[in-house]
Amino acid sequence: MEKFCQSCGMPLTDEVLGTNADGSKNEEYCMYCYKDGAFTNDCTMEEMIDFCAQFVDEVNKNMPQPMTKEQYKQMMQQYFPTLKRWQK
Numbered sequence: 001m002e003k004f005c006q007s008c009g010m011p012l013t014d015e016v017l018g019t020n021a022d023g024s025k026n027e028e029y030c031m032y033c034y035k036d037g038a039f040t041n042d043c044t045m046e047e048m049i050d051f052c053a054q055f056v057d058e059v060n061k062n063m064p065q066p067m068t069k070e071q072y073k074q075m076m077q078q079y080f081p082t083l084k085r086w087q088k
Contacts, residue, residue: 006084007033008052009076028084045086049076 003012006028010016018029021037033040043051053073060066067075080086 003027004083005030005033007039007086008048009079009083033085039085045080048086049073049080052076 004010005012005018008030010030010032012027012030014025016030016032018026018031018034019036020026023036026034028034029039050073053069053076056067056069056072059072
């Protein structure tokens with residue numbers, strides 16, 4: 001089963017795993033969101049969605065039906081609350 005970063009939703013592969021404070025790989029977060037046992041940026045879920053939306057062209061390369069930036073943001077607004085970092 002494919003794993004996804006519990007902060008930004010990026011598919012997780014061994015190459016992009018974040019790191020814990022002891023330098024070991026973190027299985028829940030990508031290297032862009034989590035490094036050395038801490039989040040790389042202190043942001044709200046909305047700020048993370050805005051940040052991720054700039055990569056919609058990259059996401060569209062793997063999609064059968066391309067999305068607009070607004071469609072992508074709407075999708076993330078539904079998906080992100082299910083990720084561990086954003087759960088209340």
